[in-house]
Amino acid sequence: MSGVALDSRGVRKTFDGDRVLEGTDLTVREGELLVLMGPNGVGKTVLLSILAGSERPSDGTVEAFGEPVDDGGRDSLGFMLQDSVAVETLTGRENVAFYGGLRPAFTDRWREYVDTLGIEDDLADLVEQYSEGMKRKLEFALTMSEDVPLYLLDEPTAGVDLTNVQRFHDVVLERLEAGATVLLSSHRPIDATVADRIAFMPDGRISAVGDPDALLADLPPVVRISGREAMVAAEDVVLEGALFSLGGEARGFLPDDDALEELRAAADGSSGTTVSTVEPNYTDLFNYHVHVRP
Numbered sequence: 001m002s003g004v005a006l007d008s009r010g011v012r013k014t015f016d017g018d019r020v021l022e023g024t025d026l027t028v029r030e031g032e033l034l035v036l037m038g039p040n041g042v043g044k045t046v047l048l049s050i051l052a053g054s055e056r057p058s059d060g061t062v063e064a065f066g067e068p069v070d071d072g073g074r075d076s077l078g079f080m081l082q083d084s085v086a087v088e089t090l091t092g093r094e095n096v097a098f099y100g101g102l103r104p105a106f107t108d109r110w111r112e113y114v115d116t117l118g119i120e121d122d123l124a125d126l127v128e129q130y131s132e133g134m135k136r137k138l139e140f141a142l143t144m145s146e147d148v149p150l151y152l153l154d155e156p157t158a159g160v161d162l163t164n165v166q167r168f169h170d171v172v173l174e175r176l177e178a179g180a181t182v183l184l185s186s187h188r189p190i191d192a193t194v195a196d197r198i199a200f201m202p203d204g205r206i207s208a209v210g211d212p213d214a215l216l217a218d219l220p221p222v223v224r225i226s227g228r229e230a231m232v233a234a235e236d237v238v239l240e241g242a243l244f245s246l247g248g249e250a251r252g253f254l255p256d257d258d259a260l261e262e263l264r265a266a267a268d269g270s271s272g273t274t275v276s277t278v279e280p281n282y283t284d285l286f287n288y289h290v291h292v293r294p
Contacts, residue, residue, distance in 0.1 A: 004066070005030045005150050005181040006051060006077075011060035013046055020046050022205040023060070028150075028183050033176055035192050036185040038201035039290055044185040045082065047201070048154045051183070052079040064150060077150040078105075078143045082158065085139035092123035092130075092138055105147045113141035116167055132159040144171050151175065153184040157191055169194045189282035200289035208289050212282075219288055221254040222280045223263065227273030233266035234275075240292050244283075249274075251284060253292055 006028040013021040020043045028034045038044050049055035051062055053069035062069050064076050086095050092114075100106040114120045117137040127135060140156050153172075157165045165188075172182055173194065184191060192198050192212060199209040208215065225234050226249045235241045237259050238252030254260055260277055267273045 003030045008062045011057045014058045032196040033182045034197050035195035036199045043204045048152050052152050078146040078148045079152045080143040081154045086127045088128040099142045107147050110141050110145040150181045189286045192282045202290045202294040219280045221277050222284050224278045225250045230267035230273040237263045242292050244287050
């Protein structure tokens with residue numbers, strides 16, 4: 001059985017009287033990729049900062065490989081916080097030299113990563129001239145070039161097009177194969193596709209943790225609907241009245257299998273109407289645990 005790479009217990013954080021984190025418990029196992037999912041603004045960045053030892057919790061404890069992060073546990077991890085790694089007034093190559101001088105475990109893997117991510121030809125340019133996606137690539141390459149057993153990645157694929165997301169995933173998977181552990185936060189369902197486990201954080205607390213297949217299997221029936229009349233009728237049938245629209249269709253969650261026939265009857269005779277159950281996907285998983293289940 002794998003050991004524990006990172007463990008937080010009862011972590012709370014308050015800013016100016018406002019509670020951001022609500023007694024968060026989270027365990028990351030050695031050798032796994034745990035994806036922390038939730039919408040923007042719920043405290044994922046604050047939590048990762050606390051787990052990395054960059055921010056002190058108002059209450060609770062955090063250990064990395066059995067050692068409190070305040071007592072040196074942070075030396076065993078690499079931390080990528082949005083817009084905090086690269087210095088915009090330096091070129092990409094100067095950032096490599098600067099970051100490498102600060103981090104004792106920095107390696108030459110950055111050469112491979114900037115090539116993989118397609119920014120090798122941009123290293124002579126000032127980072128302030130980079131697009132947001134290019135900045136993420138540079139910061140990601142720098143962080144993943146550290147030879148550490150644990151990586152904490154805060155929204156690494158934010159602002160990155162779908163073609164390049166797979167390249168980010170390939171780098172993470174390569175580090176996992178080398179024996180590292182990764183905690184990655186995201187609000188993009190595509191990042192869940194490579195997770196060993198997923199933890200959902202809808203509102204400053206961890207609401208569910210599990211492996212993707214088990215979480216998908218536990219979802220209520222997912223219904224796909226087209227047609228305006230059917231969508232109006234569905235609001236009285238689906239859980240929490242929540243419909244998630246994409247194009248001319250919407251998806252929602254049924255309280256039970258009998259609700260499908262109830263919805264079909266309500267929409268019967270409407271032109272252009274389709275009501276059917278479908279296999280759940282990662283977007284359904286995100287919508288349920290973030291917008292419906294809480």
